[in-house]
Amino acid sequence: MPRTVDHAERRARIAEALVRVAAQEGLHAVTMRAVAAESGVSLRLVQYYFDTKEQLLLGALRHLEQQSRQRWAARVAELPSPVPPRAFVEAFLTEALPTDEQSRTFHLVGTSYAVLAMTDPSLTAEPFIANVDDLQRQLADALRQAQADGQVAAGVDVSVEAARLVTLSHGLGTSVLIGQYDVDGAMTVLRYHLDTLFRR
Amino acid sequence: MPRTVDHAERRARIAEALVRVAAQEGLHAVTMRAVAAESGVSLRLVQYYFDTKEQLLLGALRHLEQQSRQRWAARVAELPSPVPPRAFVEAFLTEALPTDEQSRTFHLVGTSYAVLAMTDPSLTAEPFIANVDDLQRQLADALRQAQADGQVAAGVDVSVEAARLVTLSHGLGTSVLIGQYDVDGAMTVLRYHLDTLFRR
DNA sequence: GCGTATCTGATACGGCGGTACCATTAAGTG
């Protein structure tokens, strides 16, 4: 059996090509031929590694999620060992904004998939929700910690606050993508929000 | 010239059919034939009233915006004559959530267009931004009024607060669309946010 | 070495989507 290249790596290559196409020309422009051309392989190869287009889309989505999670994990790993709650929250907020090209791609393609999932039943929204819920839990934990440290007022509802943080950062991310705000403008709003949360 | 039906009304009919298709099957499923079938006219007619597909999409978008603005204006008109600022803000927030079918359609199709505008240069994001900016200004005005009435603390930055309101409600709207929250859950977050804003 | 299973290439097929073309009807004008 001529396993010249690693199967998984090839799939990853193709998935990334799809993401690149989707980021530049939109998810509607993602065609098997376009992905093949972008990844430098033949149409047949794309067919071989992902049997159908639906599989291709799902595979690329999973790849994107995994990459995004890895990036977030790396970001968290950079924080000091007893993680300072406010720094953690700030890291999340800046990470949630499309600052660099990769982040912009994550947001744009992720949003495209989310919109697709609103009408297409073959694309379950469940993974999105699970991902967001996980982040929200992490934020709530950090806020609880901050509350114990006295940096956040005792009365606040940490889970609702976490929901506000996630929703706000996500909304600002889309606004930046649309061009309503630049990154600085969005950061201003986020810092303002943080100031109302901490040290009250 | 057999002007049997009103030109503008026919265009509106077709535009609404497009919105219906987009809301049910996604913007990618919008095809001239599908719109023709949904509006009960022939393909040729769609071609006649909107020369090209791009024109059709643009026309439907304009129609959607106008309808949305009308709905908001009607909602505002229902308020007592010296508009109570908090009621105004609350009206905005509940209106921003996809509570009924029409509102859901507005959100879903609007978001689809916004995502499309991220990659397609023929669809300028400018109208979106202008619309949002306008709402944001209205909210800022209401907040300023509330500040004068003493319902809102003097120190707060009304324009940033307005930005937070818009972003938060929009983000919650999409979350409801995705299925992460139901309308009640989203309303809980909004009320929480309102309570931190007013009567501080 | 040879067969067999894995992998890759080229190409064909059916369908659908946007657009174009041609004809026909209906209303207004002289």
Next chain:
DNA sequence: CACTTAATGGTACCGCCGTATCAGATACGC
């Protein structure tokens, strides 16, 4: 009543897309 112009119907054309098919190559077990 002719005649022009707006409005409408039917349908054909061409391209692209997803998928299927057929053939060839490459490496490994025996």
